Amino acid sequence: MRIAVIDDSSAQREQLSGYIKEYYSGNPIYRQVDLFENGEQFMECWRPGAYDLLFIDIFLDGINGLEIAEKVRNSDADCLMVFTTNSSDFAVRGFELRVSDYLVKPFSYEKFKNTLKYCERSMCSHARYIEVKESRTMIKIRLDDIIFTDYFNHYIQIHTKTRTIRSYMKFETFSPYLLCYPQFLCCYRNCIVNMDRVISLEKNDFIMDTDERVPITRKNRQEIHQRYADYQFLRLSGGV
Numbered sequence: 339m340r341i342a343v344i345d346d347s348s349a350q351r352e353q354l355s356g357y358i359k360e361y362y363s364g365n366p367i368y369r370q371v372d373l374f375e376n377g378e379q380f381m382e383c384w385r386p387g388a389y390d391l392l393f394i395d396i397f398l399d400g401i402n403g404l405e406i407a408e409k410v411r412n413s414d415a416d417c418l419m420v421f422t423t424n425s426s427d428f429a430v431r432g433f434e435l436r437v438s439d440y441l442v443k444p445f446s447y448e449k450f451k452n453t454l455k456y457c458e459r460s461m462c463s464h465a466r467y468i469e470v471k472e473s474r475t476m477i478k479i480r481l482d483d484i485i486f487t488d489y490f491n492h493y494i495q496i497h498t499k500t501r502t503i504r505s506y507m508k509f510e511t512f513s514p515y516l517l518c519y520p521q522f523l524c525c526y527r528n529c530i531v532n533m534d535r536v537i538s539l540e541k542n543d544f545i546m547d548t549d550e551r552v553p554i555t556r557k558n559r560q561e562i563h564q565r566y567a568d569y570q571f572l573r574l575s576g577g578v
Contacts, residue, residue: 361451
């Protein structure tokens with residue numbers, strides 16, 4: 339999660355930075371938060387794909403928040419933006435720029451938390467890759483490249499055709515990254531399979547297009563078989 343805060347008030351920048359830190363406290367998900375005091379400073383660092391989420395003060399000297407949002411949207415269709423402002427008079431323009439939400443100053447942590455939750459759900463529904471930390475490096479992994487994932491010795495193991503990426507995190511933290519997408523199914527304890535990469539289904543295993551076998555838990559075998567059948571029906575009917 340890469341977040342930028344653009345606000346000419348140092349107190350506002352620190353408040354938002356503190357809210358972000360509080361929201362993710364106890365959660366090992368990687369996050370990068372960059373603070374900018376004006377639009378010019380931000381635009382010097384901006385490039386498409388650089389950030390997942392922007393908090394933008396509308397009333398900035400020089401390049402104002404609306405101009406920043408226009409420049410970002412012209413080059414990046416996926417970046418989420420939230421206006422932080424003293425007025426909601428720009429709602430129509432924000433809608434045109436596909437701004438996710440408004441935070442009207444002064445705003446509480448509860449309001450901020452609800453906005454960030456909404457943004458996370460939106461990112462989950464539109465993303466085509468996940469990002470995890472391997473050693474000290476952030477790795478982007480295309481969803482289509484994931485065959486299955488499992489968990490061993492405190493590490494999530496993400497199996498792709500070319501290699502296995504290992505990331506130190508709990509399964510409970512990692513699983514929402516994938517289970518918000520219809521093609522991913524938890525089929526065994528701490529194991530998630532990509533149903534788009536399955537070539538056949540046996541009683542106790544999924545057979546993947548790499549010839550690997552992914553086990554199916556006996557306890558929920560019937561339910562897992564049914565969910566796979568339902569997903570294949572949706573694929574054939576164009577529902578996913």
